[in-house]
Amino acid sequence: MERSAGFFDEMFGVGETPRGPYGNYRQWIDNEDPAQLRRKAAEAEIFFRRTGITFNVYNQQEAAERLIPFDVVPRILSGREWARLARGIEQRVRAINAFLHDLYHRQEILRAGRIPIELIAQNEAFLPKMIGVKPPGDVYTHIVGVDLVRTGENDFFVLEDNARTPSGVSYMLENRETMLKMFPELFARIQVQNVSDYPNRLRRSLVKCAPDVCTGRPVIAVLTPGIHNSAYFEHSFLADQMGAELVEGHDLRVVDGRIAMRTTRGYKPIDVIYRRVDDDYLDPLNFRPESMLGVPGIMDVYRAGGVTIANAPGTGIADDKAVYSYMDEIVEFYTGETAILKNVPTWRCAEPDSLAYVLEHLSELVVKEVHGSGGYGLLVGPAASKRELAEFTRKLKARPGNYIAQPTLALSTVPILTKKGLAPRHVDLRPFVLVSPNSIEITPGGLTRVALKSGSLVVNSSQGGGTKDTWVLEE
Amino acid sequence: MLGKTAGGLFWMFRYLERSENTVRLLDAGFRIALTRSSSSRNEWESIVTTAGVRNQFREQHDDFNSVNVIDFLLRDKQNASSVVSVVNAARNNARLVRTALTREVWEATNDCWLTLQKSLARPVREKELPDVLASIRQHSALVRGALHGTMLRNEIYDFARLGTFMERADNTARILDVKYYLLLPSVSLVGSQIDNAQWETILRSVSANHAYRWLNGGDINPTGIAEFLILDRRMPRSLAFCYAKIMDNLGYLAADYGEELECQGQAARVRSRLDGCTVGSILESGLHEFLGDFIRDNNLLGELIERDYRFCD
Numbered sequence: 001m002e003r004s005a006g007f008f009d010e011m012f013g014v015g016e017t018p019r020g021p022y023g024n025y026r027q028w029i030d031n032e033d034p035a036q037l038r039r040k041a042a043e044a045e046i047f048f049r050r051t052g053i054t055f056n057v058y059n060q061q062e063a064a065e066r067l068i069p070f071d072v073v074p075r076i077l078s079g080r081e082w083a084r085l086a087r088g089i090e091q092r093v094r095a096i097n098a099f100l101h102d103l104y105h106r107q108e109i110l111r112a113g114r115i116p117i118e119l120i121a122q123n124e125a126f127l128p129k130m131i132g133v134k135p136p137g138d139v140y141t142h143i144v145g146v147d148l149v150r151t152g153e154n155d156f157f158v159l160e161d162n163a164r165t166p167s168g169v170s171y172m173l174e175n176r177e178t179m180l181k182m183f184p185e186l187f188a189r190i191q192v193q194n195v196s197d198y199p200n201r202l203r204r205s206l207v208k209c210a211p212d213v214c215t216g217r218p219v220i221a222v223l224t225p226g227i228h229n230s231a232y233f234e235h236s237f238l239a240d241q242m243g244a245e246l247v248e249g250h251d252l253r254v255v256d257g258r259i260a261m262r263t264t265r266g267y268k269p270i271d272v273i274y275r276r277v278d279d280d281y282l283d284p285l286n287f288r289p290e291s292m293l294g295v296p297g298i299m300d301v302y303r304a305g306g307v308t309i310a311n312a313p314g315t316g317i318a319d320d321k322a323v324y325s326y327m328d329e330i331v332e333f334y335t336g337e338t339a340i341l342k343n344v345p346t347w348r349c350a351e352p353d354s355l356a357y358v359l360e361h362l363s364e365l366v367v368k369e370v371h372g373s374g375g376y377g378l379l380v381g382p383a384a385s386k387r388e389l390a391e392f393t394r395k396l397k398a399r400p401g402n403y404i405a406q407p408t409l410a411l412s413t414v415p416i417l418t419k420k421g422l423a424p425r426h427v428d429l430r431p432f433v434l435v436s437p438n439s440i441e442i443t444p445g446g447l448t449r450v451a452l453k454s455g456s457l458v459v460n461s462s463q464g465g466g467t468k469d470t471w472v473l474e475e
Numbered sequence: 476m477l478g479k480t481a482g483g484l485f486w487m488f489r490y491l492e493r494s495e496n497t498v499r500l501l502d503a504g505f506r507i508a509l510t511r512s513s514s515s516r517n518e519w520e521s522i523v524t525t526a527g528v529r530n531q532f533r534e535q536h537d538d539f540n541s542v543n544v545i546d547f548l549l550r551d552k553q554n555a556s557s558v559v560s561v562v563n564a565a566r567n568n569a570r571l572v573r574t575a576l577t578r579e580v581w582e583a584t585n586d587c588w589l590t591l592q593k594s595l596a597r598p599v600r601e602k603e604l605p606d607v608l609a610s611i612r613q614h615s616a617l618v619r620g621a622l623h624g625t626m627l628r629n630e631i632y633d634f635a636r637l638g639t640f641m642e643r644a645d646n647t648a649r650i651l652d653v654k655y656y657l658l659l660p661s662v663s664l665v666g667s668q669i670d671n672a673q674w675e676t677i678l679r680s681v682s683a684n685h686a687y688r689w690l691n692g693g694d695i696n697p698t699g700i701a702e703f704l705i706l707d708r709r710m711p712r713s714l715a716f717c718y719a720k721i722m723d724n725l726g727y728l729a730a731d732y733g734e735e736l737e738c739q740g741q742a743a744r745v746r747s748r749l750d751g752c753t754v755g756s757i758l759e760s761g762l763h764e765f766l767g768d769f770i771r772d773n774n775l776l777g778e779l780i781e782r783d784y785r786f787c788d
Contacts, residue, residue, distance in 0.1 A: 051578075052570070052585050227570045236573040246574050250788055251479050262478045264630065264784040265732055 008152045008412045009424050010075065021078040021473060024190050029073070029422075037417055040182045041072045047181070053174050053237075055461060056230045069466035070175060071416040072182065075427060075448040079193075079475030082444055085148065085156060085431070088340035090440045091331060093144050093433050096163055096318045098334035100140040103317060104130045114333050115326045120317065124371065127279060127314030129286060133303050135312045136211040137437035142274070142310035143202070144433040145169075145446075148341070150412040157344045157409065158327070159428065163319040164311060165276050168447040168467075169432050170234035173198060173241075175447075175469040191474035193444035199241035201434055201441055206242075206272045208436040209308050213258070214271040220244040221261060223252075223275040225293045230462075235276050244274070254297040259307045272308040273298075279313045321370045321404045322348055344409060350401040358405040359396060362389055365405040366457075367396070380457055382408050411457055414468065416450060426451045428459050429470065444472035476575070481634045482786030483572035487584075488638035490565035494558050495615045496646040497548055498608050500525055503679035505604055508541055510672065518676070519544040525653040525680070528556050541601060549607070550595045558611060562591050575631045579621040587614035630731055633724040637780060640724075644717035645773050647704055650680050652766040674700055681712045701762065702754035714769065718746045721776075728784075738779035745772045 008014065011022045018026040029037075045067060048054075054065040077085075102108050103120060104127075110117050120126050145166025147159040176195050180187060203220065210218035224235035226248050239246035251261050252270070260267035275282065281291040286299040301307050317323060323330075325346035331339040347354035347365075358365060367379040379392045396403055413424035431446030448468040449459035459465040504522040520539040523532045526548060535553070536543045551557045555564075566588040569581060576584075590610060599607050626632050654677050674695050678684040681704060690709075691699055707713050725742050729735045757765045781787065 049589065050582050050585060052573075052581070227567060232570070236570065240574040245477060247477065248479070251477055253788075262785050262788065264476050264478050264481045266785070 007410050010412050010414045021076045028186060041417060044070050044178050047178060053233055068461045069452060071450060071466055071468045073415050073417055074469045074471045075414045076471045079473050082472040086442050089146050089431060089433060089442055091335055091340050093440055095331040095334045097140050099330050100315055100318055109333055114329050119322060123317060123320060125316035125320045130314035136308045137209040139209050139435050140312045141315050142435055145430045148429045149409055151410050158341050161319045163315045167231045167234055168430055170237040171467050172447045175467055179469045193472045193474055195443050195445050198443050203242040205434040205436040206274060206310060210271045211305050211308050213306055218271040220272045221247045221270045223247055223273050223277055225277050249293045249295050252295040254301055257306050259298055259301055274310045321368055344406045347405040349396055349403040355400045359393060366408050367392055367403050367405045370402055370404060426457050445470035476630055478785030480572045480575050481784050483568045484631060484634040485638035487565050487568035488635045489642040490561040491615055491618055492639050492642040494561045497526055497558050498611050499682055500680050501548055502608050503676050507676055521653055525650050526556055528554055546598055549599055559595050562588055577625040579625045583618040583621040590614055633728050636724045640717040640720045641777055643712055644714050647681055647712050647714060648766050648769050651704055655762045698754055715749050718749055722746055736783035738783045741776045741779050
């Protein structure tokens with residue numbers, strides 16, 4: 001395999017012999033015919049296309065539906081590696097929920113002076129309408145996707161806490177299904193922890209968060225912006241797998257203090273809404289008046305305890321990139337423990353000293369918009385042209401508070417299958433976390449995103465990234 | 476079940492049926508054009524008229540030649556009734572109701588769409604036309620087969636079937652209406668210009684050429700064709716057959732939901748009108764008027780179903 005210097009490869013480490021977790025797999029693949037593997041990879045693509053596992057690309061009329069490229073080489077973590085990650089994730093998610101509860105109630109953390117008031121008060125992601133609201137079961141983030149990157153044997157960093165409506169779990173599930181179909185013999189040989197019960201767990205988790213007004217079996221619905229949304233496949237997939245209704249805003253209305261869906265026999269109340277619509281669009285009466293995606297009055301029903309919204313409105317304040325830089329303090333404040341998972345060092349450009357440093361070292365850093373996502377509005381310094389650097393210098397000076405900067409991490413690589421054989425590519429990992437009253441469950445594995453272009457550090461599917469099946473080994 | 480889902484199923488199957496009907500029309504027209512080159516332009520024109528898109532065609536084209544008509548009916552995205560447009564609409568509805576469909580039905584629909592994306596990417600040449608048409612028919616047959624073989628017989632199935640038969644009844648009525656002058660007794664007496672080939676076109680456009688011959692021992696006559704397509708309950712594209720099915724599916728819904736709504740009443744009225752007719756009485760009082768009334772009644776039924784089962788807000 002070709003090697004790229006200076007990066008930690010998860011299959012080989014920094015040497016020539018495969019690392020422990022990959023030993024068994026390596027033996028298998030060495031005996032496989034590469035041409036046969038490539039044929040299987042092509043089959044996988046047909047399977048994805050037929051099943052309709054596609055995503056929509058905005059602003060591209062012709063290629064409206066695209067496949068996320070799938071690579072057949074799994075990303076493998078040992079059971080021990082995973083156990084440590086899982087502990088760190090659980091701690092972090094626990095802290096995030098406590099943080100959200102605190103911010104929307106007594107704001108102890110602000111009173112204690114552990115994070116600056118301006119960080120919250122002037123933050124668009126903070127939702128004053130949530131102050132004093134008690135979400136059913138006291139759960140704010142029912143579903144979290146924590147983005148992790150790795151730079152060495154024991155070095156994992158949290159890149160982002162997706163606490164709003166993290167997507168990608170359908171790929172985690174379909175990637176595994178595809179691998180099981182293509183390489184059944186591999187799973188007989190290597191014991192991999194199961195992920196397929198995620199939809200069931202999600203359902204159970206949402207049921208436990210049903211509001212008190214619900215007396216019978218809770219009715220669950222997935223709220224989607226509609227078939228043109230980039231993640232529509234996932235919305236319908238999850239509804240289907242959970243046996244939940246898939247609804248759009250115009251299927252719903254407020255009836256007798258409940259949210260009800262229009263059925264062929266009239267309106268019927270819903271207890272739990274797993275919404276995949278952003279806060280801003282959720283309720284035209286309370287937020288953006290022009291929104292056609294939401295339900296007028298849903299916030300009033302929510303505040304009165306008539307429905308559960310998952311995730312709760314206003315959770316965006318916890319995954320805001322400026323707030324992110326305080327996560328160590330936040331974890332310590334609410335759990336009394338030191339954070340198990342490290343944060344990437346972050347410069348808040350709102351602070352004059354940091355801004356000065358960032359401007360001076362721009363070509364070494366990654367600059368992100370505080371509220372951005374999906375790899376849009378991002379500057380990767382080492383890969384940027386002079387013009388791009390100049391443009392970002394201008395942007396940073398104009399609105400410093402809109403940006404944070406981080407060192408360019410030496411992301412680990414995992415091999416992908418190319419025409420010339422295995423070749424290392426940079427990866428990240430998004431495990432999925434389910435929160436219900438008294439329990440936090442993490443599906444072993446998650447979604448591994450991989451930058452398919454040699455040397456690229458951007459793994460987002462909107463920017464040409466692909467995915468891999470992620471294996472956590474049984475120990 | 477969500478009202479939107481019921482509507483999505485209804486329209487998904489209406490669109491699939493429509494695509495098949497357009498394909499069948501093209502098939503019949505193509506055959507006529509091959510066998511009777513002198514009148515082929517008239518034939519292509521009447522196909523466009525039957526498909527109900529004559530005005531739009533005239534806006535875009537001057538000449539009813541085969542190239543224009545084939546492209547307009549198969550591939551033109553501006554034409555909401557083209558095969559590409561309706562299969563696209565069917566698939567969008569399928570995506571909308573994905574949770575109500577079995578994996579088999581969804582994949583058959585998606586396959587149909589994927590195949591068309593390829594086969595209709597470029598203009599279809601005349602020599603490729605039969606293969607392309609055959610492949611579209613084959614794919615819609617697969618969707619229907621998956622529906623029959625894998626779906627529960629519940630409200631989901633009922634709405635899917637209602638869409639199919641409402642569209643089919645409308646289509647058969649339109650074909651007859653466009654060609655009704657061929658079936659008028661007065662014209663048939665004149666006899667000479669209108670020969671069996673024209674009547675055959677009608678039968679071919681509803682895939683009934685063979686069945687009709689088999690049932691009538693080769694005696695093709697206008698009264699027989701009208702009776703066959705309007706009143707014969709054995710003929711799966713006749714108005715009577717479609718309404719028997721519509722009554723069944725509306726009946727299952729009424730039983731399931733424990734209430735009869737206006738749509739059941741309307742369907743029963745149309746059905747009993749059909750029951751009370753003979754082909755003689757229809758031709759006597761005017762085939763064109765009869766079909767016009769039928770198409771209006773059928774449309775009204777569609778609106779009532781949509782309202783009674785809350786497809787929209």
